[in-house]
Amino acid sequence: MNKPVIAIMTLLLLAACAPVQEAQEKIKVGVIITLTGGQSNYGEGLRKGTDIALKEVDNLNVIFEDEQSDAKAAVTAFNKLTDVDGVKLIIGPVLSGSVLAVAPLAEQKKVVIISPTATAAKISDAGDYTFRIRETATGHGRKMAEYAISKGWTKGSVLNVNAEAGLSYANAFKDRFKELGGTIVAEEMYEKDAQDMRTQAAKLIAAKPEFVYFPGFAKDIGMSMKQLRDLGYSGEFITTPAMEDKAFFTAAGMAGEGVVYSSAFDPESPQSIDIMQKYEQTYGTEGFSWFVANAYDSIKLISKIVEQCGDTVNCIKQQLYATKGYVGTSGTFSFDSKGDVTRSLVLMQVKGNEFVKLK
Amino acid sequence: MAIATQLILNGIIAGAIYALVASGFSLIYSVTKFMHLAHGAVLALGAYLLYTFSAGMNFWLAVILILICTSFTGVLIDWLVYRPLRKRKASGAVLLIASIAVLILVNSLILALWGADVKTIPTRNPVFDIIGARITLIQIIIIVVSAVLLLVLWFLMKKTKLGTAMRAVADNKDVAQTVGINPERIYTYTFAIGSFLAGVAGILIGIEQNLYPIMGLSLIIKGFTGAVIGSLASVPGSVLGSLILGLVENIGIWWLPSGYKDAIAFVLLFIFLLFKPSGLLGVKVREV
Numbered sequence: 001m002n003k004p005v006i007a008i009m010t011l012l013l014l015a016a017c018a019p020v021q022e023a024q025e026k027i028k029v030g031v032i033i034t035l036t037g038g039q040s041n042y043g044e045g046l047r048k049g050t051d052i053a054l055k056e057v058d059n060l061n062v063i064f065e066d067e068q069s070d071a072k073a074a075v076t077a078f079n080k081l082t083d084v085d086g087v088k089l090i091i092g093p094v095l096s097g098s099v100l101a102v103a104p105l106a107e108q109k110k111v112v113i114i115s116p117t118a119t120a121a122k123i124s125d126a127g128d129y130t131f132r133i134r135e136t137a138t139g140h141g142r143k144m145a146e147y148a149i150s151k152g153w154t155k156g157s158v159l160n161v162n163a164e165a166g167l168s169y170a171n172a173f174k175d176r177f178k179e180l181g182g183t184i185v186a187e188e189m190y191e192k193d194a195q196d197m198r199t200q201a202a203k204l205i206a207a208k209p210e211f212v213y214f215p216g217f218a219k220d221i222g223m224s225m226k227q228l229r230d231l232g233y234s235g236e237f238i239t240t241p242a243m244e245d246k247a248f249f250t251a252a253g254m255a256g257e258g259v260v261y262s263s264a265f266d267p268e269s270p271q272s273i274d275i276m277q278k279y280e281q282t283y284g285t286e287g288f289s290w291f292v293a294n295a296y297d298s299i300k301l302i303s304k305i306v307e308q309c310g311d312t313v314n315c316i317k318q319q320l321y322a323t324k325g326y327v328g329t330s331g332t333f334s335f336d337s338k339g340d341v342t343r344s345l346v347l348m349q350v351k352g353n354e355f356v357k358l359k
Numbered sequence: 360m361a362i363a364t365q366l367i368l369n370g371i372i373a374g375a376i377y378a379l380v381a382s383g384f385s386l387i388y389s390v391t392k393f394m395h396l397a398h399g400a401v402l403a404l405g406a407y408l409l410y411t412f413s414a415g416m417n418f419w420l421a422v423i424l425i426l427i428c429t430s431f432t433g434v435l436i437d438w439l440v441y442r443p444l445r446k447r448k449a450s451g452a453v454l455l456i457a458s459i460a461v462l463i464l465v466n467s468l469i470l471a472l473w474g475a476d477v478k479t480i481p482t483r484n485p486v487f488d489i490i491g492a493r494i495t496l497i498q499i500i501i502i503v504v505s506a507v508l509l510l511v512l513w514f515l516m517k518k519t520k521l522g523t524a525m526r527a528v529a530d531n532k533d534v535a536q537t538v539g540i541n542p543e544r545i546y547t548y549t550f551a552i553g554s555f556l557a558g559v560a561g562i563l564i565g566i567e568q569n570l571y572p573i574m575g576l577s578l579i580i581k582g583f584t585g586a587v588i589g590s591l592a593s594v595p596g597s598v599l600g601s602l603i604l605g606l607v608e609n610i611g612i613w614w615l616p617s618g619y620k621d622a623i624a625f626v627l628l629f630i631f632l633l634f635k636p637s638g639l640l641g642v643k644v645r646e647v
Contacts, residue, residue, distance in 0.1 A: 035475065036467075036470055036475060036572065036573070037573060038571065038573070040470075040475030040476070040571075040572070041475060041476045041477055043475065044474075044475055044476060162618045188616075188617045189616060189617050189618035190617060190618070190620065191618070191620065191621050193573075193577060194620070194621075195568045195569065195577075196369075196372075196373055196376075196568075198365075198369040198372070198373075198609070199366060199369045199370075199608075199609040199612055199613070199617065199620075200612070200617045202362060202365045202366060202369065203612075203613065203617065206362050218477075219477045219569060219571070223568075223569065230486055230493060230495060231365070231493050232486075232493055246476065247476060247477040250476075250477050250478060250479045250569065251477060251479065251569050253479075
């Protein structure tokens, strides 16, 4: 036998022996978030939230995969995590469309997925292995319709992104608004990642609504508002928690001032203040949003469950369904029989480049 | 009345933006006969450079630097990627795949260098009223620059020695070589000019829209569509095609639900690919 072969074999033997002592305890958890693509701004908050939580738990071995803001990439990431890494538990994906694409595979491979952010109504029926710690869009849509009526507005309009989450918010909003006696005078749509909403804006303005409701993503909600103001619209703007990201300020500029939206994250609760302080210690004062809190809670909750269950999927599922009144940094939540959580909502407002509770 | 004007104006603005992308793309295509999709990435690079330079540098100095950088990047891509492939007599399909690879590579580099979050370039952008329709200063500049570019490119191609040489290489590389034109040098010039145009487009679109790493991809898709409608191998054709695309998209969604905007664009693309693949200004393309 020649020398290089002996050297390689020795190395292999060493490698095989070395890691035996520790790391056996850790459970592999996949995290599929939008690190690149149109909604990568969300991924940034989610990654930071995950990292903050990982400093506080020691029983998880997290493997990040990129959703690329695209359902196809989410499926690839899911397959990689389950087939190559052998993961049984996944946090993510982020976007509702991606969750709906991955859910049937999760069911088939008996892998639990917990989305920290997905909000589309359809996900409730996506399967027994699909959970989310985000409330559905329906509650948000209804809340904002009630807010609009309470302000005495009767002629409304909707400008939404043509994506699962956007449609869920828009439908719930429209139904409730009409139920309460309002009229929707215009409904317009744009494709995900569109940059030019000027013609949609011109059509909305021509219908003379008192306000516009924007179910979309942070960046395009901001752009739409700016383009509406550029074209001379002077009515009110109301929107969804998906805009709570610094990308919104960048895109909207002055047009974002005073915008009202519903949120499950109450920035004045003690748990919220706690996570905001933790964020500030590591990342400074900029860029905090509820996405950080939701990611943080996902990791902490899973860490707690895995302590009892290891990576036994049935046990994890049962524990998730049995989680009631969990006090997280994103609020207090309980899972229902469909793997959804219910949360109480508050009204928020944009004031001087900050998201504050509406007074 | 005001709405009709606004709609047409919106169409022209969108068309002018597509034309900015399409002109450089089709200039390169007309000479080299392959689709340099990485053109979109060079454009995005121009926009991101403006974002960096706009903090604390004189605007015009920044513009000059960016145009030099993008021209150089285009030439570099040609030298490092396309030229070695051409030497191996790679087919158009191989070059196309290579250009997609370069597009993804540059996108990822932008992501690594500037981060994933959305950026905007702060500018003062007053709004004007034109017969009942509203338009911003930047949008006016975009329309004017597209028109000027069209004239300058037409002059370059038809009236200058370089343009004649470029057309000669486009027409028949081997014959051009026999009369003393060095095709490789012409390719270098073509990439420099084409990527210069990408720089111009990057600066203007960067100011008008938001910056995000994959912006080059979505822009090149629309620019490519405009170029196919007009004529891939003719710069005036691609500008015309882009304007038509912008107008049809924006006027079309006046009647159709606005979610169909992209569908309208791609149906138009299919119609042209099926019935008039050489485009409106129909310059015949010889496959290499």
